[in-house]
Amino acid sequence: MLRQCRRCSLPETYETIEFDADGICNVCRSAEHKQRMVDWPERKKLLDQLIEKHRGRAQYDCIVPFSGGKDSTFQLYYLVKEYKLKPLVVRFNHGFMRETIHRNNQRTFKKLGVDVLEFQPNWHIVKRLMLESFRRKTDFCWHCHTGIYSYPLRVALMYKVPLVFWGEPQSELTAYYDYLNDEIEYEDDKKFNMLRTLGITAEDMHGMIDSPDAPVDKRDLLPYTFPDVGELKALRYVSVPLGSFIPWDYTTNTEIIKKELGWQIDELEGVPMEMNQHGEKIECFMQGSRDYIKFLKRGYSRVCQINAFHVRAGRMTPEEASKLNAEHDGRKPPSLEVFLEYVGLTEAEFREIVTQMAIPPYEHDFDDDRLAKPTWDFEQWYREDNRQPE
Amino acid sequence: MIGVVDYGAGNLASVRHAFERLAVEVEVFDDPDRIANFERIVLPGVGSFRLAMAALDSRGWPAALRAHVSGGRPLLGICLGMQLFFDRGFEHGEMPGLGIVPGDVVLLKPDHPHKVPHVGWNTLNLARPHPVLTGVKPHVDYYFVHSYHCQPADPADVIARCTHGEPFVACAGRGSAVGLQFHPEKSQPAGMRILENFAAWDGTC
Amino acid sequence: MGWHLLKRRVIPVLLLRDGRMVKGRQFKDFRDTGEANTAIRIYSAQDADELVFLDIQASRQSHSALLEVVRAAARECFMPLSAGGGVSSLADVRELLLAGADKVVINSAAIAQPDLVVQAAERFGNQCIIGGIDYRGAGRDARVWVRCGSEATALDPVEYAQRLVGAGVGEIFLQSIDRDGMMQGYDLKTSAAVAAAVSVPVIVCGGAGHFKHLADAFTQTDVAAAACASLFHFGDNNPIRARSYLRNQQVLMRVLR
Numbered sequence: 102m103l104r105q106c107r108r109c110s111l112p113e114t115y116e117t118i119e120f121d122a123d124g125i126c127n128v129c130r131s132a133e134h135k136q137r138m139v140d141w142p143e144r145k146k147l148l149d150q151l152i153e154k155h156r157g158r159a160q161y162d163c164i165v166p167f168s169g170g171k172d173s174t175f176q177l178y179y180l181v182k183e184y185k186l187k188p189l190v191v192r193f194n195h196g197f198m199r200e201t202i203h204r205n206n207q208r209t210f211k212k213l214g215v216d217v218l219e220f221q222p223n224w225h226i227v228k229r230l231m232l233e234s235f236r237r238k239t240d241f242c243w244h245c246h247t248g249i250y251s252y253p254l255r256v257a258l259m260y261k262v263p264l265v266f267w268g269e270p271q272s273e274l275t276a277y278y279d280y281l282n283d284e285i286e287y288e289d290d291k292k293f294n295m296l297r298t299l300g301i302t303a304e305d306m307h308g309m310i311d312s313p314d315a316p317v318d319k320r321d322l323l324p325y326t327f328p329d330v331g332e333l334k335a336l337r338y339v340s341v342p343l344g345s346f347i348p349w350d351y352t353t354n355t356e357i358i359k360k361e362l363g364w365q366i367d368e369l370e371g372v373p374m375e376m377n378q379h380g381e382k383i384e385c386f387m388q389g390s391r392d393y394i395k396f397l398k399r400g401y402s403r404v405c406q407i408n409a410f411h412v413r414a415g416r417m418t419p420e421e422a423s424k425l426n427a428e429h430d431g432r433k434p435p436s437l438e439v440f441l442e443y444v445g446l447t448e449a450e451f452r453e454i455v456t457q458m459a460i461p462p463y464e465h466d467f468d469d470d471r472l473a474k475p476t477w478d479f480e481q482w483y484r485e486d487n488r489q490p491e
Numbered sequence: 492m493i494g495v496v497d498y499g500a501g502n503l504a505s506v507r508h509a510f511e512r513l514a515v516e517v518e519v520f521d522d523p524d525r526i527a528n529f530e531r532i533v534l535p536g537v538g539s540f541r542l543a544m545a546a547l548d549s550r551g552w553p554a555a556l557r558a559h560v561s562g563g564r565p566l567l568g569i570c571l572g573m574q575l576f577f578d579r580g581f582e583h584g585e586m587p588g589l590g591i592v593p594g595d596v597v598l599l600k601p602d603h604p605h606k607v608p609h610v611g612w613n614t615l616n617l618a619r620p621h622p623v624l625t626g627v628k629p630h631v632d633y634y635f636v637h638s639y640h641c642q643p644a645d646p647a648d649v650i651a652r653c654t655h656g657e658p659f660v661a662c663a664g665r666g667s668a669v670g671l672q673f674h675p676e677k678s679q680p681a682g683m684r685i686l687e688n689f690a691a692w693d694g695t696c
Numbered sequence: 697m698g699w700h701l702l703k704r705r706v707i708p709v710l711l712l713r714d715g716r717m718v719k720g721r722q723f724k725d726f727r728d729t730g731e732a733n734t735a736i737r738i739y740s741a742q743d744a745d746e747l748v749f750l751d752i753q754a755s756r757q758s759h760s761a762l763l764e765v766v767r768a769a770a771r772e773c774f775m776p777l778s779a780g781g782g783v784s785s786l787a788d789v790r791e792l793l794l795a796g797a798d799k800v801v802i803n804s805a806a807i808a809q810p811d812l813v814v815q816a817a818e819r820f821g822n823q824c825i826i827g828g829i830d831y832r833g834a835g836r837d838a839r840v841w842v843r844c845g846s847e848a849t850a851l852d853p854v855e856y857a858q859r860l861v862g863a864g865v866g867e868i869f870l871q872s873i874d875r876d877g878m879m880q881g882y883d884l885k886t887s888a889a890v891a892a893a894v895s896v897p898v899i900v901c902g903g904a905g906h907f908k909h910l911a912d913a914f915t916q917t918d919v920a921a922a923a924c925a926s927l928f929h930f931g932d933n934n935p936i937r938a939r940s941y942l943r944n945q946q947v948l949m950r951v952l953r
Contacts (some may be wrong), residue, residue: 116937239932294740305729305735461906461941537798537826606895611702679773680743
């Protein structure tokens, strides 16, 4: 039985969580602080000043890193509509985009009228990175975390555009950053090294996957490498989340983009549709596998996380959340076989690797596994033909 | 411009890098005759009280440092550097210090389970406000590594305490001299705040 | 108030061979674990409590590489740094301190030259000198080994630790060779015995695989610090998460803000 926050039900295995003397977690306290203590009018003034300082000074007013999920779609909408900015939208395509997202993005770009740059890294390398980061960290998304958070800054340097606007601040999710500290959460090299790299930089990764029988060109790791800090400073770069200047509320954000851009939500593996009306994590078809791995290591997953937000916002009681979590959280997804196929692991190997990295005190019982239904687009996802026999 | 005293007994690199990181002009110098060129002075120190005082004496530092302080200019002592401010140290026998702050420097006593040296992260309990400690919060930790501690003769010179078994003085000062028993240059981010405060301090309280 | 107390420390160890990081099991079968410089940047971004660099090769070339790594670390991060590996003279100690190390680990040399520790502590201050003890076995069967686990001695770690403290070391770095890299937990019995026997802080090393091992060391012994390498290299862990986990187990850990 995992200890849980008495308010939002997140368990003790949630990364950086801490419970205070009242049994309330630091993420809840940070959310309280966000409501009561942050001077949002003052922050908005800072945003106005920041934007005016950069407007019209470069080929684009700003760079907007974009995945097509609810957060990046809102941040793009807001900057174009509220501030009439001319952004360069930069999309690091992790290779797992889904049909609905693709249609949403086309609609968004065409309705807003923006220039878009998309980059898709070498799939052969991505597969090797997925396997290595899964083996070392049981997190196969290393290429995604590092690519998404470094590639747009490379583009900023290339186009000489100093202002980069991200969306959701880390304070919404974990205690690496906290609203209590009343600061702008710069997306800089410190944050990148702290929590995007999983402790492995691109240089390290090259050394880890390069071998005499399967050599890897150092250049292939460039898309995952944080650009030179000296060059960024010379550009006077300002890389910040919009959520440090306006209070981030993803439910209202999503309602706005649904209404104004026709943004569509989608099914998720293992999450009932009625629980995800705001379209969390619909931009990646490996979502179910990622969530399942989290459940195997930590005993909680996407359903629990979503409900924690609902509880904090007063839309759900902790008891309701607990009940829904027990019923729906942690399903084994159809995408797992896709993942295993990509990296060439058997399910037995997969289980062994994951169980070794379980976060104490959680111990998973595979006999309890329940299956998630496939999403409507499962058959569309890219497949390889090297599946390992059981 | 901040001058960091190089008298052969300190980890200067970290102190210098810390100020550089804060974009504060800083220079490491070893000639006491140049002390008037600097608005603020930092006296670092690691090692032995006896050897450090011998090194300072041999190069003519004591008079220069005392004059700097009587002139109202800020002086920051770090770790052993703070201990040297006092009248006497008792490491390997009695040895006179700079005498900028009255009092002695004596050994911490181990008191199970509290070990000596006092090594690691601990908090500050402010006795009185001080410009260099602006923004210090009571639950935030700073890095300590020392076996000796200062005992100011005048309670008014005690600025902050720390507790390791028993309370001891973690920050002391008189006039424009202020000393820190802990290492601000090793205590990021909280320590950097203190260095920033010093870089802006005019020497008055 | 609960926080006015010395905190426990979690210390990442960077083992170096010719400047590149490695990690082994029971002092053999070393695997490459990346660049030291990038690891330093990451641990610095994560505000690790302290870092320890140990040169396991101890050749002249490897020693130069160690100095370079220490210099780079001193430029890059503002946290306590300790370094060691093949330190066998006062000049070696001085060189590492000048490069930016706050503390120097003296291991094998302390047996061959008992006076080295005495002189180093007098010259540089005892808080700069860490006595390194590698041992095999546990409890009463524990024996100190030197030269990176290649040479046996008849010394018992508890008595030897007391001897080192008498000679002037400011801390003890106690490493179980049997537990090293096995990720099955620290040798709590021996570390408890050593910590109880000396008046200086003891840093335990060897065996941490997940956070509960750290909690066990802190709740069941008086060790001041837990050093670890595999925990971070081969687990989805970082020092920030370690501190959160430990605080939830009522262990006092450093607060940054």
